[in-house]
Amino acid sequence: MIETSQVINTCLLAGRIMIENGSEMSRAEDTMKRIATNSGISTLKIFATITGIIISIPNSTNSQVEEIERRAIDLEKVSAVNTYSRRYAEKEITLEEFYQKLSTLDEATPFFPFWLQVLGAALVSGPLMTAFSGNMVDLGITTLTGAFGFIIFYFINRILNIKYISEFVASIVIGIVAVLAVRWGVGHSVDDIIIGSVMPLVPGVPLTNAVRDILNGHLVSGPARGVEALLSACAIGFGIAFVFRFL
Structure with missing residues (x-):
């Protein structure tokens, strides 16, 4: 069984990467909700702004805040997060692999030289x-x-x-x-x-x-x-x- 804390951490990381790199809020929220739904959590609550994300699960003590410190335009990273999300939905990768790929993407240099x-x-x-x-x-x-x-x-x-x-x-x-x-x-x-x-x-x-x-x-x-x-x-x-x- 997937731990709720792991789901929340993955959702927060995916949302932060998307918002930091130029995604509109509706796309970032939709991606986070899809990750949670595909992990068996359909009641995820999200409050997202350009400076931070708050995520919680009703009837659970798990709730976390992710600070967004920078904003840039790198739509390659936004597209990559969506690609990983679709692969996770199709069960091609596990949640742990998804999180590792997001961590690598977060530290990656700009795609274009x-x-x-x-x-x-x-x-x-x-x-x-x-x-x-x-x-x-x-x-x-x-x-x-x-x-x-x-x-x-x-x-x-x-x-x-x-x-x-x-x-x-x-x-x-x-x-x-x-x-x-x-x-x-x-x-x-x-x-x-x-x-x-x-x-x-x-x-x-x-x-x-x-x-x-x-x-x-x-x-x-x-x-x-x-x-x-x-x-x-x-x-x-x-x-x-x-x-x-x-x-």
């Missing part, structure tokens, strides 16, 4: 700028500026680990490069270059999750995520405004 992330940022910047403005002339410089801005964002995040500072500094660098590129004749439209280059920094997933959480009735997590996305957008905007003010 750094160079591929930079390449992705570059491919997002240039084509989106062209799609928005129809400007083909600045495609190359926007692609390079977007990649360079993402590199700055990535390393500041790793060194300082202070939220919003990385977006602010990266947007300043993007603005400076865009202005200098136009002044030196390499680019033609400062606005178009900046619009495309900041796209890898825009908090699209948090904003989408905020709307989905609100629509699903999560009136604590939804607005909190919305404010978080708004602050990121403000950091980007302030960085660009700083460049326009002094250059």
Whole structure:
């Protein structure tokens, strides 16, 4: 017979990994409830926010809290948790194996290597700028500026680990490069270059999750995520405004 404490620990770990890496609340809660149901516990009670998870079982003394200290975007980890959950539901793995796989996943490094992330940022910047403005002339410089801005964002995040500072500094660098590129004749439209280059920094997933959480009735997590996305957008905007003010 599976111990309830083991079920709760597995549910908490799965939920924390999903919320930390960009899952909406409804998906994380559904996954935790499915794990409990497949373990023979159909009465699991969950209270989840973006800063913590509380799980309890009625008529039982087992109740635990899991703190969520960081939030990032790594949908590969979210997908992996769902995959392990389906394998557990189909009895391909035991609960102990499920928990071990989650522990390994929790400590895993990002799935995509750094160079591929930079390449992705570059491919997002240039084509989106062209799609928005129809400007083909600045495609190359926007692609390079977007990649360079993402590199700055990535390393500041790793060194300082202070939220919003990385977006602010990266947007300043993007603005400076865009202005200098136009002044030196390499680019033609400062606005178009900046619009495309900041796209890898825009908090699209948090904003989408905020709307989905609100629509699903999560009136604590939804607005909190919305404010978080708004602050990121403000950091980007302030960085660009700083460049326009002094250059």
